[in-house]
Amino acid sequence: MTFTLAVCSEMVYLDEPHVDRVKRIHDAGFAVEIWDWTAKDAAALAATGARFTSMTGYVSGDLTSPDGTAALLASAAESIEFARRIGSPALNLHGTGLGEGGLPLRPVEVVTGEMWLAALRTLEQVAELGQQHGMTFVLENLNTEVDHPGTPFARAADTLALVRAVGSPHCG
Numbered sequence: 040m041t042f043t044l045a046v047c048s049e050m051v052y053l054d055e056p057h058v059d060r061v062k063r064i065h066d067a068g069f070a071v072e073i074w075d076w077t078a079k080d081a082a083a084l085a086a087t088g089a090r091f092t093s094m095t096g097y098v099s100g101d102l103t104s105p106d107g108t109a110a111l112l113a114s115a116a117e118s119i120e121f122a123r124r125i126g127s128p129a130l131n132l133h134g135t136g137l138g139e140g141g142l143p144l145r146p147v148e149v150v151t152g153e154m155w156l157a158a159l160r161t162l163e164q165v166a167e168l169g170q171q172h173g174m175t176f177v178l179e180n181l182n183t184e185v186d187h188p189g190t191p192f193a194r195a196a197d198t199l200a201l202v203r204a205v206g207s208p209h210c211g
Contacts, residue, residue: 045070045092058083065089073127081124094122096130096176101145102158103191107135112164119172129211131179132165134158134191141181146189150197158192162205169209177211178202 046069052060061084064071070090073079077098084091096118100111111132118130136144147154165176180198181187192198202210 043070043090043092045072047072047074049074058087061087061089073125076118076121079121081121084125091122091125091127093129093131093177094118094125094127096122096132096174097136099136101135101191102132102161103134103147103154104145104157107145108157108161108164111136111161112168115165115168115176119168119174122174123172129175129177130169131177132162133179133181134193135189137187137190141187143187143189143191147191148189150191154191155201158201159204162201162210163207166205166207166210170207175209175211 046064048057048060048064048071052063055063057079061071065087070092072092073084073094076094096115097111098114098117100109100114101107102111115130115132122128122130135147138144162178169176178192178198178201180195181190181193183190183193187193192201
């Protein structure tokens with residue numbers, strides 16, 4: 040098994056323009072991860088020659104509420120074209136949308152059985168979207184103890200349980 044080491048361009052060389060950060064990461068021999076694609080130029084990123092391993096695969100929404108699910112699915116579909124343009128094979132998702140400082144927009148202290156079922160149904164739809172477009176959506180577990188308190192499905196065991204229940208190569 041081989042691994043590709045990637046550096047998140049949102050976390051290093053913060054005093055430089057984003058495209059310059061991507062170039063520096065690439066020149067150092069690493070692949071690149073990006074977050075909010077809506078504020079970035081896909082053509083400029085692709086022109087760097089960098090290998091992009093992942094990017095945020097949604098702009099709004101969550102896995103459990105009806106309006107949140109609709110928003111997540113719609114913005115996941117919008118993310119696909121940008122991912123294609125930069126060559127990113129993986130699109131990251133979280134249990135809920137994140138706001139300022141990475142804090143959940145809809146913090147959750149207790150994940151109910153209904154929320155688990157809703158998250159599973161949402162991820163099944165996300166996997167179908169990934170299959171239709173040859174992409175993989177990845178449910179990322181976030182650190183609730185340090186910087187993302189209140190993010191549902193953030194424990195690694197919870198993330199793995201949901202992904203296994205979906206059972207699709209387009210949802211990891």
